[in-house]
Amino acid sequence: MPYGGDESVWESPVYLELAEELLRNSRRRTNVTPGAILETSAFAILWVLSDGTPRTLRELSEGLGLEQSTVNRQVNAAIKHGYLERFAVEGQLSRRIRPTAEGAEAFEHDGRLRAQRLNRVFSDLAPGTPEALLHELRAFNDAYDRTLAHQDEHAARRAQA
Template identity: 65%
Template sequence: MSSGTASSGAGSDDDHAPWPSPLIRDLVDELRRFNRRKTEFYAESVLEASAFAIMLVLSDGRARTLRELTEELGLEQSTVNRQVNNAIKHGYLERFEVAGSLSRFVRPTDTGREAFHHDGMLRAARIEATFADLAPGTPEGLLRELRAFNQAYDRRVLRETGKDVEATGEHRRYG
């Protein structure tokens, strides 16, 4: 599959199968490539990718239950439980009880917040360097387009499935 720009139309009419067009095929490919970025390795990072993802969800300052983390991360509960336990073992997260709740909550420790800040700065530096190399694109333009795309996508999922997108955290704004 091409990782470049949309096809020029060369080749047979079904070069883009099973997609309805070369444009859709190339968009799917670019979204797949973009999705891989969430697990990219940073040589100086402190947190594993899974711990960073958990910390990103918790970066709004609100503690979560394991069930809430599972929903917001879109993973199986056993996977999130294993990831949370690993982050607790390394001192990045802690569980605590809340009066009146049967579930325990998870929140970052000071060590976790420091590690998240450190690793967040690594990611920010890579993004800034990428935009410095990208002309004429801007971070504001990309954010505007990604936000509009994600909001429209969430609306489509809601219409097609009746799924409560708002409750899943899929609409979250990180910036």
């Protein structure tokens, strides 16, 4: 039961239930796959780098949606474990970050484990399909991003006034 007794802040019971499901899903973010090599943060960094493009710390922070100090700590831990390396690029002040061979191998290993888990989840999903979930989840995330951008624009306009 939400705070406030019988009166809910939610527009409808469906919104409340959706919020509960989204919260339930976000708690799995730190759920480590049995047999995984990487910590969740190292896997997320390697996911961003999996397109083959090395990134600066700032670019990684933007890609992960996290504070740069947090990503710096995570990158340093992954470097210490041998999964990432920093390297200089001629003519640029910021060093870039890329996976090591060991990091790429660990990412592939853990990616296979995660894919196997998703296969098991989707084989148990009824009714529904992975394609339908992807379609709706992508539409939801796009709408959420547009809403956040609109709120940021509105807040910037208020700050200028």
